[in-house]
Amino acid sequence: MTNVSIIVLDFGSQYTQLIARRLREDKIYCEILPYHTKVEDIQAKNPKGIILSGGPSSVYNEDAYEVDKDVYKMGIPVLGICYGMQRIAVDFGGSVIRSDHHEYGKAELDIVGYPDNISALFKDCDNHRIVWMSHSDRVETLPDGFKVIATSENSPYAAIANDEKRVYALQFHPEVQHSEEGYLMLRNFAKNICGVTEKWKMEHFLKQQIESIRERVGDAKVLCGLSGGVDSSVVAAMLYEAIGDQLIPVFVDNGLLRKGEREQVEEVFKINLKAPLITVDAVDNFLGKLAGVSDPEQKRKIIGHTFIEEFEKEAKKHDGIKFLAQGTLYPDVIESISVNGPSEVIKSHHNVGGLPDWMDFELIEPLRELFKDEVRKIGFELGLPEGMINRHPFPGPGLAIRIMGDVNVPDLDLLREADVILLDELKASGYYAKTWQAFAVLLNVKSVGVMGDNRTYDNTVCVRVVEAVDGMTATFAHLPHDLLERISRRIINEVDGINRVVYDISSKPPATIEWE
Protein backbone atom coordinates (compact mmCIF):
# COMPACT_ATOMS: atom_id res chain seq x y z
CA MET A 1 0.00 0.00 0.00
CA THR A 2 1.28 3.49 -0.82
CA ASN A 3 1.86 5.82 2.07
CA VAL A 4 -0.28 8.94 2.07
CA SER A 5 1.96 11.92 2.73
CA ILE A 6 -0.65 14.26 4.20
CA ILE A 7 -4.13 13.53 5.58
CA VAL A 8 -6.65 16.35 5.42
CA LEU A 9 -9.45 15.99 7.97
CA ASP A 10 -12.50 17.67 6.50
CA PHE A 11 -14.81 19.81 8.62
CA GLY A 12 -16.87 20.73 5.58
CA SER A 13 -15.06 23.74 4.19
CA GLN A 14 -15.86 24.84 0.66
CA TYR A 15 -12.10 24.85 0.12
CA THR A 16 -11.02 21.43 1.39
CA GLN A 17 -10.32 20.07 -2.10
CA LEU A 18 -8.25 23.17 -2.79
CA ILE A 19 -5.87 22.08 -0.03
CA ALA A 20 -5.51 18.75 -1.87
CA ARG A 21 -5.06 20.55 -5.14
CA ARG A 22 -2.30 22.87 -3.85
CA LEU A 23 -0.44 19.84 -2.53
CA ARG A 24 -1.00 18.05 -5.87
CA GLU A 25 0.67 20.99 -7.61
CA ASP A 26 3.71 20.29 -5.49
CA LYS A 27 3.44 16.56 -6.33
CA ILE A 28 2.54 15.71 -2.74
CA TYR A 29 0.04 12.89 -2.34
CA CYS A 30 -2.76 13.55 0.10
CA GLU A 31 -6.12 12.09 1.02
CA ILE A 32 -9.19 13.78 2.44
CA LEU A 33 -11.00 11.97 5.25
CA PRO A 34 -14.02 12.98 7.33
CA TYR A 35 -13.15 14.90 10.49
CA HIS A 36 -14.40 12.05 12.71
CA THR A 37 -12.02 9.41 11.28
CA LYS A 38 -10.55 7.30 14.09
CA VAL A 39 -6.89 7.70 14.83
CA GLU A 40 -6.21 3.97 14.04
CA ASP A 41 -7.59 4.48 10.54
CA ILE A 42 -5.43 7.55 10.08
CA GLN A 43 -2.37 5.76 11.39
CA ALA A 44 -2.96 2.86 8.97
CA LYS A 45 -2.15 5.26 6.15
CA ASN A 46 1.14 6.23 7.72
CA PRO A 47 0.91 9.98 7.06
CA LYS A 48 3.67 12.46 7.74
CA GLY A 49 1.30 15.29 8.67
CA ILE A 50 -2.33 16.22 9.33
CA ILE A 51 -4.26 19.25 8.12
CA LEU A 52 -7.54 20.23 9.81
CA SER A 53 -9.74 22.04 7.28
CA GLY A 54 -12.09 24.97 7.76
CA GLY A 55 -15.82 24.47 8.16
CA PRO A 56 -19.16 26.21 8.61
CA SER A 57 -19.68 25.17 12.23
CA SER A 58 -18.54 27.08 15.35
CA VAL A 59 -16.38 25.37 17.97
CA TYR A 60 -18.41 26.81 20.88
CA ASN A 61 -21.65 25.18 19.66
CA GLU A 62 -22.82 22.24 21.71
CA ASP A 63 -22.75 19.88 18.72
CA ALA A 64 -19.53 21.28 17.20
CA TYR A 65 -17.50 18.82 15.15
CA GLU A 66 -14.50 17.36 16.95
CA VAL A 67 -11.46 15.32 16.01
CA ASP A 68 -10.30 12.17 17.76
CA LYS A 69 -8.05 13.88 20.37
CA ASP A 70 -5.41 11.18 19.88
CA VAL A 71 -4.66 12.83 16.54
CA TYR A 72 -2.59 15.34 18.51
CA LYS A 73 -0.62 12.51 20.10
CA MET A 74 0.44 10.82 16.87
CA GLY A 75 3.79 12.61 16.96
CA ILE A 76 3.34 14.16 13.51
CA PRO A 77 2.82 17.86 12.75
CA VAL A 78 -0.71 19.29 12.61
CA LEU A 79 -1.84 22.38 10.69
CA GLY A 80 -5.26 23.89 11.39
CA ILE A 81 -6.98 26.21 8.93
CA CYS A 82 -9.81 28.56 10.04
CA TYR A 83 -12.24 26.20 11.82
CA GLY A 84 -9.23 23.89 12.14
CA MET A 85 -7.36 26.67 13.94
CA GLN A 86 -10.30 27.37 16.23
CA ARG A 87 -10.52 23.62 16.94
CA ILE A 88 -6.83 23.53 17.90
CA ALA A 89 -7.18 26.63 20.09
CA VAL A 90 -9.97 25.03 22.12
CA ASP A 91 -8.48 21.52 22.15
CA PHE A 92 -5.25 22.89 23.66
CA GLY A 93 -7.01 24.93 26.33
CA GLY A 94 -7.57 28.34 24.71
CA SER A 95 -10.93 29.92 23.85
CA VAL A 96 -12.92 31.04 20.82
CA ILE A 97 -15.76 33.56 20.68
CA ARG A 98 -18.02 35.08 18.06
CA SER A 99 -16.31 38.21 16.81
CA ASP A 100 -17.75 41.71 16.40
CA HIS A 101 -15.66 42.12 13.26
CA HIS A 102 -16.50 39.48 10.72
CA GLU A 103 -13.72 39.13 8.17
CA TYR A 104 -14.59 38.03 4.65
CA GLY A 105 -12.14 38.61 1.84
CA LYS A 106 -8.77 40.31 1.74
CA ALA A 107 -6.48 40.94 4.72
CA GLU A 108 -2.84 41.93 4.82
CA LEU A 109 -0.59 39.54 6.69
CA ASP A 110 2.09 40.85 9.02
CA ILE A 111 4.63 38.11 9.74
CA VAL A 112 6.09 38.29 13.26
CA GLY A 113 9.92 38.54 13.31
CA TYR A 114 10.20 39.30 9.59
CA PRO A 115 12.69 38.83 7.97
CA ASP A 116 15.18 37.02 10.23
CA ASN A 117 13.11 35.44 12.92
CA ILE A 118 10.04 34.03 11.22
CA SER A 119 8.21 30.74 11.72
CA ALA A 120 9.28 27.83 9.49
CA LEU A 121 5.77 27.96 8.04
CA PHE A 122 6.57 31.28 6.34
CA LYS A 123 9.98 30.37 4.88
CA ASP A 124 10.52 32.31 1.62
CA CYS A 125 7.28 34.29 2.08
CA ASP A 126 7.27 38.05 1.64
CA ASN A 127 5.80 40.27 4.33
CA HIS A 128 2.54 42.23 3.92
CA ARG A 129 1.07 39.91 1.32
CA ILE A 130 -2.67 39.48 0.85
CA VAL A 131 -4.40 36.49 2.43
CA TRP A 132 -8.05 35.54 2.24
CA MET A 133 -10.22 35.39 5.37
CA SER A 134 -13.69 33.90 5.73
CA HIS A 135 -14.73 33.75 9.35
CA SER A 136 -16.99 35.23 11.98
CA ASP A 137 -15.47 33.56 15.05
CA ARG A 138 -12.06 34.32 16.50
CA VAL A 139 -9.56 32.95 18.99
CA GLU A 140 -9.90 34.96 22.20
CA THR A 141 -7.21 33.42 24.40
CA LEU A 142 -4.18 31.51 23.17
CA PRO A 143 -3.56 28.09 24.64
CA ASP A 144 -0.40 27.66 26.75
CA GLY A 145 2.73 27.01 24.76
CA PHE A 146 1.42 28.77 21.64
CA LYS A 147 2.82 31.99 20.23
CA VAL A 148 1.64 34.41 17.57
CA ILE A 149 3.53 34.03 14.29
CA ALA A 150 1.50 36.48 12.16
CA THR A 151 -1.17 39.12 12.60
CA SER A 152 -3.55 41.09 10.40
CA GLU A 153 -5.43 44.31 11.04
CA ASN A 154 -8.51 42.53 12.40
CA SER A 155 -6.88 39.30 13.58
CA PRO A 156 -4.24 39.58 16.29
CA TYR A 157 -4.02 35.79 16.02
CA ALA A 158 -3.88 35.42 12.24
CA ALA A 159 -1.36 32.59 12.68
CA ILE A 160 -0.18 30.77 15.79
CA ALA A 161 2.25 27.96 16.53
CA ASN A 162 3.56 25.63 19.16
CA ASP A 163 6.96 24.64 17.79
CA GLU A 164 7.66 22.07 20.44
CA LYS A 165 4.48 20.13 19.73
CA ARG A 166 4.74 20.99 16.00
CA VAL A 167 1.17 22.33 15.89
CA TYR A 168 0.46 25.27 13.58
CA ALA A 169 -2.73 27.16 12.85
CA LEU A 170 -3.89 29.81 10.41
CA GLN A 171 -7.06 31.89 10.69
CA PHE A 172 -6.94 32.62 6.94
CA HIS A 173 -7.19 30.20 4.04
CA PRO A 174 -3.74 29.58 2.51
CA GLU A 175 -5.29 27.15 -0.01
CA VAL A 176 -7.33 29.70 -1.96
CA GLN A 177 -5.73 31.21 -4.98
CA HIS A 178 -6.29 34.75 -3.73
CA SER A 179 -4.06 34.14 -0.71
CA GLU A 180 -0.93 35.33 -2.44
CA GLU A 181 1.73 33.06 -0.98
CA GLY A 182 -0.56 30.53 0.67
CA TYR A 183 0.77 27.75 -1.53
CA LEU A 184 4.24 28.39 -0.07
CA MET A 185 2.92 27.98 3.45
CA LEU A 186 1.30 24.63 2.56
CA ARG A 187 4.50 23.56 0.83
CA ASN A 188 6.58 24.61 3.86
CA PHE A 189 4.26 22.64 6.13
CA ALA A 190 4.42 19.47 4.03
CA LYS A 191 8.05 19.53 2.96
CA ASN A 192 9.95 21.37 5.67
CA ILE A 193 7.85 20.75 8.75
CA CYS A 194 6.51 17.24 7.98
CA GLY A 195 9.50 16.19 5.87
CA VAL A 196 7.53 14.85 2.91
CA THR A 197 9.83 13.79 0.06
CA GLU A 198 7.74 11.34 -2.04
CA LYS A 199 6.59 12.51 -5.48
CA TRP A 200 3.12 11.99 -6.93
CA LYS A 201 2.74 12.38 -10.68
CA MET A 202 -0.20 14.20 -12.28
CA GLU A 203 1.05 13.15 -15.73
CA HIS A 204 -0.38 9.68 -15.24
CA PHE A 205 -3.86 10.99 -14.51
CA LEU A 206 -5.03 11.09 -18.11
CA LYS A 207 -3.69 7.63 -18.98
CA GLN A 208 -5.14 6.09 -15.83
CA GLN A 209 -8.57 7.63 -16.42
CA ILE A 210 -8.72 6.51 -20.05
CA GLU A 211 -7.81 2.97 -19.08
CA SER A 212 -10.31 2.87 -16.25
CA ILE A 213 -13.11 4.20 -18.51
CA ARG A 214 -12.33 1.54 -21.13
CA GLU A 215 -12.46 -1.19 -18.51
CA ARG A 216 -15.63 0.06 -16.86
CA VAL A 217 -17.61 0.62 -20.06
CA GLY A 218 -16.76 -2.67 -21.78
CA ASP A 219 -18.89 -2.88 -24.90
CA ALA A 220 -21.72 -0.67 -23.60
CA LYS A 221 -22.39 2.80 -25.00
CA VAL A 222 -21.95 6.15 -23.26
CA LEU A 223 -24.15 9.20 -23.77
CA CYS A 224 -22.01 12.28 -23.16
CA GLY A 225 -23.70 15.59 -22.33
CA LEU A 226 -21.74 18.00 -24.47
CA SER A 227 -22.28 21.73 -23.99
CA GLY A 228 -19.46 23.29 -25.96
CA GLY A 229 -17.73 24.17 -22.69
CA VAL A 230 -14.23 23.04 -21.90
CA ASP A 231 -15.14 20.44 -19.28
CA SER A 232 -17.47 18.35 -21.41
CA SER A 233 -15.25 18.79 -24.46
CA VAL A 234 -12.33 17.31 -22.51
CA VAL A 235 -14.53 14.46 -21.28
CA ALA A 236 -15.71 13.72 -24.83
CA ALA A 237 -12.13 13.69 -26.12
CA MET A 238 -11.07 11.32 -23.31
CA LEU A 239 -14.04 9.07 -24.02
CA TYR A 240 -13.28 8.95 -27.71
CA GLU A 241 -9.75 7.84 -26.92
CA ALA A 242 -11.09 5.22 -24.55
CA ILE A 243 -14.09 3.79 -26.42
CA GLY A 244 -14.22 5.32 -29.93
CA ASP A 245 -17.61 4.91 -31.60
CA GLN A 246 -19.33 3.74 -28.43
CA LEU A 247 -19.49 7.45 -27.55
CA ILE A 248 -22.81 9.24 -28.29
CA PRO A 249 -22.35 13.01 -27.77
CA VAL A 250 -25.57 14.93 -27.11
CA PHE A 251 -25.99 18.70 -27.00
CA VAL A 252 -29.25 19.97 -25.50
CA ASP A 253 -30.76 23.26 -26.65
CA ASN A 254 -32.62 24.14 -23.46
CA GLY A 255 -33.75 27.59 -24.60
CA LEU A 256 -31.44 29.13 -22.00
CA LEU A 257 -28.42 29.51 -24.28
CA ARG A 258 -26.82 32.73 -25.42
CA LYS A 259 -27.42 34.38 -28.77
CA GLY A 260 -26.18 32.17 -31.63
CA GLU A 261 -24.75 29.57 -29.24
CA ARG A 262 -26.48 26.52 -30.68
CA GLU A 263 -25.22 27.23 -34.20
CA GLN A 264 -21.69 27.94 -32.90
CA VAL A 265 -21.51 24.71 -30.90
CA GLU A 266 -22.77 22.65 -33.84
CA GLU A 267 -20.24 24.30 -36.14
CA VAL A 268 -17.26 23.84 -33.82
CA PHE A 269 -17.95 20.17 -33.12
CA LYS A 270 -18.47 19.38 -36.80
CA ILE A 271 -14.77 20.12 -37.18
CA ASN A 272 -13.35 19.08 -33.83
CA LEU A 273 -15.25 16.01 -32.72
CA LYS A 274 -14.71 12.63 -34.27
CA ALA A 275 -18.15 11.30 -33.29
CA PRO A 276 -21.25 12.92 -34.86
CA LEU A 277 -22.98 15.38 -32.51
CA ILE A 278 -26.69 14.94 -31.81
CA THR A 279 -28.60 18.14 -31.00
CA VAL A 280 -31.78 17.74 -28.96
CA ASP A 281 -34.29 20.58 -29.25
CA ALA A 282 -35.80 20.79 -25.78
CA VAL A 283 -36.68 24.47 -25.65
CA ASP A 284 -40.40 23.99 -25.04
CA ASN A 285 -39.89 21.34 -22.38
CA PHE A 286 -37.46 23.48 -20.34
CA LEU A 287 -39.31 26.78 -20.68
CA GLY A 288 -42.66 25.10 -20.01
CA LYS A 289 -41.40 23.56 -16.76
CA LEU A 290 -39.76 26.81 -15.64
CA ALA A 291 -42.79 29.01 -16.30
CA GLY A 292 -43.82 30.92 -13.19
CA VAL A 293 -40.98 29.53 -11.02
CA SER A 294 -38.84 32.14 -9.30
CA ASP A 295 -37.04 30.37 -6.44
CA PRO A 296 -33.37 29.86 -7.48
CA GLU A 297 -32.97 26.39 -6.00
CA GLN A 298 -36.26 25.26 -7.49
CA LYS A 299 -35.19 26.53 -10.91
CA ARG A 300 -31.90 24.66 -10.62
CA LYS A 301 -33.59 21.40 -9.61
CA ILE A 302 -36.10 21.64 -12.47
CA ILE A 303 -33.29 22.22 -14.94
CA GLY A 304 -31.23 19.31 -13.59
CA HIS A 305 -34.22 16.97 -13.83
CA THR A 306 -35.17 18.13 -17.30
CA PHE A 307 -31.64 17.55 -18.59
CA ILE A 308 -31.82 13.94 -17.40
CA GLU A 309 -35.32 13.52 -18.83
CA GLU A 310 -34.01 14.68 -22.23
CA PHE A 311 -30.89 12.49 -22.01
CA GLU A 312 -33.06 9.46 -21.18
CA LYS A 313 -35.44 10.19 -24.07
CA GLU A 314 -32.47 10.33 -26.42
CA ALA A 315 -30.89 7.21 -24.94
CA LYS A 316 -34.03 5.18 -25.76
CA LYS A 317 -33.35 5.84 -29.44
CA HIS A 318 -30.05 3.93 -29.24
CA ASP A 319 -29.20 0.40 -28.14
CA GLY A 320 -27.00 -0.37 -25.17
CA ILE A 321 -26.54 3.04 -23.51
CA LYS A 322 -25.75 2.38 -19.89
CA PHE A 323 -23.69 5.42 -18.89
CA LEU A 324 -24.04 9.19 -18.82
CA ALA A 325 -20.77 11.12 -19.01
CA GLN A 326 -20.64 14.68 -17.73
CA GLY A 327 -17.94 17.28 -17.32
CA THR A 328 -18.53 17.63 -13.60
CA LEU A 329 -15.72 19.42 -11.76
CA TYR A 330 -14.97 19.65 -8.09
CA PRO A 331 -16.53 23.11 -7.57
CA ASP A 332 -19.85 21.77 -8.95
CA VAL A 333 -19.69 18.97 -6.38
CA ILE A 334 -18.67 20.97 -3.33
CA GLU A 335 -21.29 23.67 -3.78
CA SER A 336 -24.04 21.12 -4.38
CA ILE A 337 -23.53 18.44 -1.77
CA SER A 338 -21.54 17.41 1.24
CA VAL A 339 -18.40 15.52 0.29
CA ASN A 340 -16.57 13.50 2.94
CA GLY A 341 -17.94 15.78 5.60
CA PRO A 342 -20.47 18.28 6.76
CA SER A 343 -20.28 21.09 4.18
CA GLU A 344 -23.17 23.43 3.42
CA VAL A 345 -25.18 23.32 0.21
CA ILE A 346 -24.52 26.68 -1.44
CA LYS A 347 -26.32 26.06 -4.72
CA SER A 348 -27.42 22.90 -6.52
CA HIS A 349 -25.40 22.66 -9.71
CA HIS A 350 -27.70 21.13 -12.31
CA ASN A 351 -25.32 18.23 -12.96
CA VAL A 352 -24.82 17.23 -9.29
CA GLY A 353 -27.33 18.44 -6.70
CA GLY A 354 -29.93 18.82 -9.46
CA LEU A 355 -29.85 15.15 -10.53
CA PRO A 356 -33.13 13.29 -9.94
CA ASP A 357 -33.21 10.11 -7.84
CA TRP A 358 -35.09 8.28 -10.60
CA MET A 359 -32.11 8.48 -12.97
CA ASP A 360 -31.20 5.14 -14.59
CA PHE A 361 -27.77 6.03 -15.96
CA GLU A 362 -24.53 5.20 -14.25
CA LEU A 363 -22.34 8.29 -14.18
CA ILE A 364 -18.90 8.71 -15.70
CA GLU A 365 -17.26 11.85 -14.35
CA PRO A 366 -13.50 11.62 -14.82
CA LEU A 367 -12.91 15.27 -13.85
CA ARG A 368 -14.86 15.16 -10.60
CA GLU A 369 -11.89 15.91 -8.36
CA LEU A 370 -10.26 18.52 -10.55
CA PHE A 371 -10.49 22.29 -11.00
CA LYS A 372 -11.03 24.12 -14.25
CA ASP A 373 -7.44 25.25 -14.79
CA GLU A 374 -6.27 21.65 -14.32
CA VAL A 375 -8.87 20.58 -16.89
CA ARG A 376 -7.61 23.24 -19.29
CA LYS A 377 -4.13 21.72 -19.02
CA ILE A 378 -5.56 18.29 -19.88
CA GLY A 379 -7.43 19.83 -22.82
CA PHE A 380 -4.16 21.25 -24.03
CA GLU A 381 -2.49 17.83 -23.77
CA LEU A 382 -5.35 16.28 -25.72
CA GLY A 383 -4.79 18.82 -28.50
CA LEU A 384 -8.15 20.62 -28.24
CA PRO A 385 -8.29 23.98 -30.04
CA GLU A 386 -7.26 27.00 -28.00
CA GLY A 387 -10.64 28.76 -28.38
CA MET A 388 -12.37 25.78 -26.78
CA ILE A 389 -9.86 25.51 -23.95
CA ASN A 390 -9.97 29.17 -23.02
CA ARG A 391 -13.70 29.74 -23.43
CA HIS A 392 -15.28 31.34 -20.38
CA PRO A 393 -17.38 28.90 -18.36
CA PHE A 394 -21.08 28.95 -19.08
CA PRO A 395 -23.35 27.20 -16.56
CA GLY A 396 -25.71 24.43 -17.67
CA PRO A 397 -28.75 26.33 -16.27
CA GLY A 398 -27.64 29.15 -18.54
CA LEU A 399 -29.56 32.40 -18.61
CA ALA A 400 -32.18 31.01 -16.21
CA ILE A 401 -29.91 31.78 -13.25
CA ARG A 402 -29.11 35.22 -14.65
CA ILE A 403 -32.72 36.35 -14.74
CA MET A 404 -33.88 37.14 -11.22
CA GLY A 405 -37.36 35.75 -10.80
CA ASP A 406 -39.31 33.78 -13.34
CA VAL A 407 -37.89 32.99 -16.75
CA ASN A 408 -39.77 33.93 -19.90
CA VAL A 409 -38.99 34.42 -23.59
CA PRO A 410 -39.09 38.25 -23.68
CA ASP A 411 -36.67 38.48 -20.73
CA LEU A 412 -34.40 35.85 -22.27
CA ASP A 413 -34.30 37.81 -25.52
CA LEU A 414 -33.56 41.06 -23.69
CA LEU A 415 -30.73 39.50 -21.73
CA ARG A 416 -29.27 37.83 -24.85
CA GLU A 417 -28.95 41.21 -26.55
CA ALA A 418 -27.20 42.82 -23.56
CA ASP A 419 -24.92 39.80 -23.10
CA VAL A 420 -23.73 39.75 -26.69
CA ILE A 421 -22.75 43.44 -26.51
CA LEU A 422 -20.81 42.87 -23.30
CA LEU A 423 -18.88 39.93 -24.76
CA ASP A 424 -18.26 41.82 -27.98
CA GLU A 425 -16.73 44.77 -26.12
CA LEU A 426 -14.65 42.55 -23.86
CA LYS A 427 -13.23 40.64 -26.81
CA ALA A 428 -12.47 43.83 -28.73
CA SER A 429 -10.62 45.31 -25.73
CA GLY A 430 -8.63 42.15 -24.96
CA TYR A 431 -10.29 41.76 -21.55
CA TYR A 432 -12.08 38.51 -22.46
CA ALA A 433 -8.79 36.63 -22.36
CA LYS A 434 -7.77 38.36 -19.13
CA THR A 435 -10.89 37.48 -17.14
CA TRP A 436 -12.52 34.29 -15.88
CA GLN A 437 -16.11 35.04 -16.75
CA ALA A 438 -18.26 37.91 -17.96
CA PHE A 439 -22.01 38.13 -18.25
CA ALA A 440 -25.06 40.28 -17.84
CA VAL A 441 -27.78 39.71 -15.25
CA LEU A 442 -31.36 40.87 -15.62
CA LEU A 443 -32.27 42.15 -12.20
CA ASN A 444 -36.01 42.43 -12.56
CA VAL A 445 -35.67 45.90 -11.11
CA LYS A 446 -37.16 48.80 -13.03
CA SER A 447 -36.07 52.39 -12.72
CA VAL A 448 -36.86 55.79 -14.17
CA GLY A 449 -34.81 57.19 -17.01
CA VAL A 450 -34.99 60.01 -19.50
CA MET A 451 -34.38 59.30 -23.18
CA GLY A 452 -34.85 61.98 -25.83
CA ASP A 453 -36.87 64.09 -23.39
CA ASN A 454 -39.22 61.18 -22.71
CA ARG A 455 -39.63 59.43 -19.39
CA THR A 456 -38.71 55.75 -19.39
CA TYR A 457 -39.46 53.14 -16.77
CA ASP A 458 -37.36 50.20 -17.85
CA ASN A 459 -35.13 47.30 -16.87
CA THR A 460 -31.77 47.36 -15.11
CA VAL A 461 -28.98 45.10 -16.25
CA CYS A 462 -26.06 44.25 -14.01
CA VAL A 463 -22.71 43.54 -15.62
CA ARG A 464 -20.57 40.97 -13.79
CA VAL A 465 -16.95 40.45 -14.83
CA VAL A 466 -14.70 38.46 -12.51
CA GLU A 467 -11.14 37.33 -12.22
CA ALA A 468 -10.47 33.85 -10.88
CA VAL A 469 -8.25 30.85 -11.49
CA ASP A 470 -10.46 28.03 -10.31
CA GLY A 471 -13.83 29.67 -9.67
CA MET A 472 -13.69 28.91 -5.94
CA THR A 473 -12.75 32.49 -5.09
CA ALA A 474 -13.08 35.51 -7.34
CA THR A 475 -12.65 39.24 -7.42
CA PHE A 476 -14.49 41.68 -9.65
CA ALA A 477 -12.42 42.74 -12.63
CA HIS A 478 -11.03 46.27 -12.40
CA LEU A 479 -12.06 47.19 -15.92
CA PRO A 480 -11.04 50.61 -17.24
CA HIS A 481 -13.79 53.17 -16.76
CA ASP A 482 -13.93 54.04 -20.45
CA LEU A 483 -14.59 50.38 -21.28
CA LEU A 484 -17.34 50.21 -18.65
CA GLU A 485 -18.79 53.40 -20.06
CA ARG A 486 -18.80 52.02 -23.61
CA ILE A 487 -20.47 48.79 -22.46
CA SER A 488 -23.13 50.73 -20.57
CA ARG A 489 -23.75 53.17 -23.40
CA ARG A 490 -24.05 50.47 -26.02
CA ILE A 491 -26.39 48.30 -23.96
CA ILE A 492 -28.70 51.21 -23.15
CA ASN A 493 -28.65 52.58 -26.68
CA GLU A 494 -28.94 49.30 -28.53
CA VAL A 495 -31.24 47.21 -26.35
CA ASP A 496 -34.79 48.41 -26.24
CA GLY A 497 -36.16 47.97 -22.71
CA ILE A 498 -32.96 48.61 -20.75
CA ASN A 499 -32.31 52.08 -19.38
CA ARG A 500 -29.75 51.43 -16.64
CA VAL A 501 -26.56 49.38 -16.31
CA VAL A 502 -24.79 48.72 -13.02
CA TYR A 503 -21.49 46.94 -12.30
CA ASP A 504 -21.17 44.22 -9.66
CA ILE A 505 -18.21 44.97 -7.35
CA SER A 506 -18.50 42.04 -4.97
CA SER A 507 -15.96 39.30 -4.51
CA LYS A 508 -16.54 35.58 -3.89
CA PRO A 509 -16.80 35.03 -0.96
CA PRO A 510 -19.01 36.51 0.36
CA ALA A 511 -20.95 36.77 -2.93
CA THR A 512 -20.89 33.99 -5.55
CA ILE A 513 -20.10 34.43 -9.24
CA GLU A 514 -23.60 33.77 -10.57
CA TRP A 515 -26.47 35.63 -8.92
CA GLU A 516 -28.59 32.52 -8.28
Ligand SMILES: Nc1ncnc2c1ncn2[C@@H]1O[C@H](COP(=O)(O)OP(=O)(O)OP(=O)(O)O)[C@@H](O)[C@H]1O
Ligand atom coordinates in the same frame (compact mmCIF):
# COMPACT_ATOMS: atom_id res chain seq x y z
N1 LIG B 1 -26.54 22.34 -23.13
C1 LIG B 1 -26.01 21.19 -22.67
N2 LIG B 1 -26.17 20.04 -23.36
C2 LIG B 1 -25.66 18.89 -22.91
N3 LIG B 1 -24.95 18.78 -21.77
C3 LIG B 1 -24.79 19.88 -21.03
C4 LIG B 1 -25.30 21.15 -21.44
N4 LIG B 1 -24.93 22.07 -20.52
C5 LIG B 1 -24.24 21.41 -19.58
N5 LIG B 1 -24.14 20.09 -19.88
C6 LIG B 1 -23.49 19.04 -19.07
O1 LIG B 1 -23.31 19.51 -17.74
C7 LIG B 1 -21.93 19.54 -17.42
C8 LIG B 1 -21.59 20.68 -16.48
O2 LIG B 1 -21.74 21.93 -17.14
P1 LIG B 1 -20.60 23.00 -17.00
O3 LIG B 1 -21.09 24.26 -17.60
O4 LIG B 1 -20.11 22.99 -15.61
O5 LIG B 1 -19.41 22.40 -17.86
P2 LIG B 1 -19.04 22.66 -19.36
O6 LIG B 1 -20.19 23.29 -20.04
O7 LIG B 1 -18.57 21.38 -19.96
O8 LIG B 1 -17.83 23.62 -19.26
P3 LIG B 1 -17.84 25.17 -18.87
O9 LIG B 1 -17.86 25.18 -17.36
O10 LIG B 1 -16.56 25.65 -19.41
O11 LIG B 1 -19.05 25.80 -19.44
C9 LIG B 1 -21.23 19.62 -18.76
O12 LIG B 1 -19.89 19.21 -18.66
C10 LIG B 1 -22.09 18.74 -19.61
O13 LIG B 1 -21.78 17.38 -19.41
Ligand SMILES: O=c1[nH]c(=O)c2[nH+]cn([C@@H]3O[C@H](COP(=O)(O)O)[C@@H](O)[C@H]3O)c2[nH]1
Ligand atom coordinates in the same frame (compact mmCIF):
# COMPACT_ATOMS: atom_id res chain seq x y z
O1 LIG C 1 -22.61 23.80 -15.17
C1 LIG C 1 -22.88 24.50 -14.20
N1 LIG C 1 -24.03 24.23 -13.58
C2 LIG C 1 -24.50 24.96 -12.57
O2 LIG C 1 -25.58 24.67 -12.06
C3 LIG C 1 -23.67 26.06 -12.17
N2 LIG C 1 -23.81 27.00 -11.21
C4 LIG C 1 -22.70 27.81 -11.28
N3 LIG C 1 -21.88 27.38 -12.25
C5 LIG C 1 -20.56 27.92 -12.61
O3 LIG C 1 -19.67 27.58 -11.56
C6 LIG C 1 -18.74 28.66 -11.28
C7 LIG C 1 -18.88 29.11 -9.85
O4 LIG C 1 -20.13 29.76 -9.74
P1 LIG C 1 -20.76 30.36 -8.41
O5 LIG C 1 -19.72 31.20 -7.78
O6 LIG C 1 -21.96 31.13 -8.86
O7 LIG C 1 -21.13 29.18 -7.58
C8 LIG C 1 -19.11 29.75 -12.29
O8 LIG C 1 -18.23 29.62 -13.39
C9 LIG C 1 -20.54 29.44 -12.67
O9 LIG C 1 -20.89 29.90 -13.97
C10 LIG C 1 -22.45 26.30 -12.80
N4 LIG C 1 -22.05 25.51 -13.81
Ligand SMILES: NC(=O)CC[C@H](N)C(=O)O
Ligand atom coordinates in the same frame (compact mmCIF):
# COMPACT_ATOMS: atom_id res chain seq x y z
N1 LIG D 1 -14.20 29.24 7.17
C1 LIG D 1 -14.22 28.70 8.39
O1 LIG D 1 -13.61 27.69 8.69
C2 LIG D 1 -15.17 29.38 9.35
C3 LIG D 1 -15.04 28.88 10.77
C4 LIG D 1 -16.14 29.42 11.67
N2 LIG D 1 -17.41 28.91 11.23
C5 LIG D 1 -16.10 30.96 11.63
O2 LIG D 1 -17.00 31.57 11.12
O3 LIG D 1 -15.17 31.56 12.11
Ligand SMILES: [Mg+2]
Ligand atom coordinates in the same frame (compact mmCIF):
# COMPACT_ATOMS: atom_id res chain seq x y z
MG1 LIG E 1 -21.02 25.02 -19.49
